[in-house]
Amino acid sequence: MNGQTVFEGEGITAGDLRSLRYFLAVADELSFGRAAVRLHMTQPGLSQGIKALERRLGMPLFERDRQSVALTAAGRVLEPKARQLLAHAEEFDRFASVLAGRHNGRLTLSFSRSGGIGLPTELTRRFREQYPHMTVETATGHTHANVERIRMRTIDVGFVRPPIEGDDLQCSVIAYDRVLVAVPVGHPLADRPGVAPADLVGEPLVFFPRERSGLWESMLGAVYGQGAAPEISRLEPDEAHMLAAVAQGAGITLVTEPSAALLAVPGVVFKPFTVPVAVPMALAWRKDNTHAALLTFVSFVHGAVGPAVPPSAADTVVARQDGHGRASDGLTVSRIPRTRAMRELRPSAARR
Numbered sequence: 602m603n604g605q606t607v608f609e610g611e612g613i614t615a616g617d618l619r620s621l622r623y624f625l626a627v628a629d630e631l632s633f634g635r636a637a638v639r640l641h642m643t644q645p646g647l648s649q650g651i652k653a654l655e656r657r658l659g660m661p662l663f664e665r666d667r668q669s670v671a672l673t674a675a676g677r678v679l680e681p682k683a684r685q686l687l688a689h690a691e692e693f694d695r696f697a698s699v700l701a702g703r704h705n706g707r708l709t710l711s712f713s714r715s716g717g718i719g720l721p722t723e724l725t726r727r728f729r730e731q732y733p734h735m736t737v738e739t740a741t742g743h744t745h746a747n748v749e750r751i752r753m754r755t756i757d758v759g760f761v762r763p764p765i766e767g768d769d770l771q772c773s774v775i776a777y778d779r780v781l782v783a784v785p786v787g788h789p790l791a792d793r794p795g796v797a798p799a800d801l802v803g804e805p806l807v808f809f810p811r812e813r814s815g816l817w818e819s820m821l822g823a824v825y826g827q828g829a830a831p832e833i834s835r836l837e838p839d840e841a842h843m844l845a846a847v848a849q850g851a852g853i854t855l856v857t858e859p860s861a862a863l864l865a866v867p868g869v870v871f872k873p874f875t876v877p878v879a880v881p882m883a884l885a886w887r888k889d890n891t892h893a894a895l896l897t898f899v900s901f902v903h904g905a906v907g908p909a910v911p912p913s914a915a916d917t918v919v920a921r922q923d924g925h926g927r928a929s930d931g932l933t934v935s936r937i938p939r940t941r942a943m944r945e946l947r948p949s950a951a952r953r
Contacts, residue, residue, distance in 0.1 A: 621686060623647055627663065662675060707738065708735060709738045709740075710758045710760075743839075748761060758885065761884075761885045762881065762882065764819065771886055774909045779874075779878065780823060781871045785853075791870045795872060797875050798824050807837060809840075810836055820880050823880055824874075834852050
């Protein structure tokens, strides 16, 4: 008896759908530990859920030992069917919610300026597609501004750069963005394929005021070490003005990769770190905000991106830039758009 016959003969229960979600999480991660983190549950609870599914089907779905997890032949047969069943169930849930009027509400959110046009924009686009009857209003701002908007209930949710202060807000890291060094054309670091934090010692730094964003602390800490922030030679209000100052020869600066992709300033070269340096991107919302639109969005994002994983050297790709930061020959830069978070955004039918 195969898995398809069991489900078609006895009908699919809510417990079956939950078990299939467990199964697919382990199939994707090939690790019970990582799958448990992704599902926000304990590893023993996940193992019990998989064993219950295997008893229901009457066959093992995974081969397990201390070093690895692999799908059995039965597991490989079940996987595409499980994805199809869950896709149909999710489609029905969305349809039923729209009929019940639960997703005709309004969601207000704010992007992070340092996030550029990247994962937050893509998530919002997919959310609008999935919930077409939901009105989504957007703004943009630094983390400090977004946090204040959340506290004042001007917006429901914001993309922010941790850390943020206060126990009235929920903050959930969803991705990591690489940090790049911006140097003027002709600078000694401009011709290197990559730089190390030690290369920046003594270099005048152009940056933004500390009170503007959690990015100040997380970025400088990631590059220079916690508590070892360099002397800032010049303050500018945002990334665009920081890069303009670099082009004028005022010093170097640090920006996230999405910001670098969005802001091409003549006279500036972006360089990756030889060992990737990254800063977190998170969602923040009020703990006491129980609006259906907010809870739907948070659930959607967590389901889409899975656990946030910092980039590694293996994620680096080669791109070409000229001295103005535009496409040309000769320089290596890193990129973030195809992290695990972005891969997880593919529709279920497109996977495998």
